[in-house]
Amino acid sequence: MNPEELKTTCAYIASELSRIETVAGTLAMIEREHYNTLNRFDHRELLEVAVEAQSAARQLGMVKHVCAELVQRVADLQKAIERQGGAGHAPAH
């Protein structure tokens, strides 16, 4: 893969990660709503499901967190590729 292709791939990964981050945030919100709804019932099994919904919401929050960190890493990678590309084109001394 040449540097230009690498840069394009990195941009694609970063964009998809941002999309996953958004989806995770939305799903986390939905799970939290489920938790609030289920928690209104005084029913043991529903309360168990509510706990699972809350755990799911937090884990989706974690996915969001991981995505944000990966986006940062991809950005670092892009910068490194650009630097290497720049160095490759620099005149030799």
Add this chain to the structure above:
Amino acid sequence: MLRRIEKWLRAAIDETVDRALVRMVRDPYVESTAEMMATTRKVGGVNATEIMMRAAQGSPVPRPLGSPLHLSPWEKLLFSPVHLCRFPTPENVPIDTAVTIGPRARRPLTVAIPILIAGMSFGGALSKKAKIALARAATLVGTATNTGEAGLLEEERAAARLLIGQYNRGGWLNRPELYRRLDAIEIQLGQGAQGSTPQRTSARQIGPDFRQVFGLAEGEDALIHSRLPGINSQEDFVQLVRRLRDETGVPVGLKIAATHHLERELAVALEAGVDFITVDGAEGGTHGGAPTLQDDVGLPTLYAVARARDYLARQMATGDVSLIAAGGLITPGQMLKAMALGADAVYTGTAAIMALIGDQVTEAVPFEPPTSLVVYTGKLTERLDVDRAARSLQRFLNACVTEMEQVAVTLGRTALRDIDRSDLCALDPVLARATGVQLGLVAPDRQHRLFPELDPETLPEPLPPTGPGVGRPLSLEEVH
């Protein structure tokens, strides 16, 4: 008929108690059983029992679950809710509970909640069923569990999505084919409940499954050395950390018992380039350790966390090196206070075990202790329902984090990791000075009334950071 028996019993008890009370107050103290009340009060119930156990056994009494002493004054720190000076977090705003351990590592470890399951070994401490239940619960809530000082238990690895493994003083997990299967490596040089004391599990307490996981021959004891095998100098330790980081890419950390030498220990750890540090306070639990090691050795968790965070800040390592607090953190309030003082995450052991047993406690009591359901040598380990135990612990962890989130809301924070010392006040002047938390007894701008040196008019210029990370390089001394 029953009523007649009841009447007779009541009369007999009444007469017996009357006589006993009369004898107790009329007899000279030294001839009365009332003497035991005063003596027990003087000696303490636990100490009285352990005196008799020592007298009967002639060897250190392996007390389970750590020291009963409360050395960290968590109750003297309180969170400060906000109303107008800053606004509470709206209830529709989620509280971010995720934490990344070892952000500098090639493959950092991110967990959904900041509570990790503490290192409790298979065999040395817990049964296989208990370890699987802990791993399942951790996976259900999106956190990590820890192998403890053991080999790699395949069932635990399979059940745990995130597994922190202890590179241990027994050497049972220290081979590349084992530690490369971990999500983080914690080099275990000590623990709050036992310091760096060697420990031995006798071969007669080791079953075939234990032998297989630990790679022991039949009749061989499991020995945890005081030093990590092959690590006899600070330079050896530095090289080990660097090798493990290069080989695996996962966060490599150090676990030590918190002591008054804390900063000197951390200096070596930072020099080695660890990704995280676990400080296990004197209140740390264990499956069974000598009472003296538990009660009289180490540094309380609260002060250890505050000192470790201060040191990391002075070395400009905050944010690069994660700090995990362990040792006697029982309630979500204590856990969150440890985080406010500077821990990125906390380990829970004793509370996790109690929650794991949960309502299955009825299987053991009143004739066996609850821990007989979970410890490797327990009589009732086969009765533990793994799924029920995992769900029980999942509910406990969920409740703990929800309580933490509630505090975050009232503090006006949107992430647990954003809660810091400024969200606390201290009720004790010494504690305030030691931890850098403001004293709640006087207004923030009047702190100098109790601490004259904080008077803004006489405050000296802050000193530049010092230490091994700044200025002169750390000298790597040989350990003798």
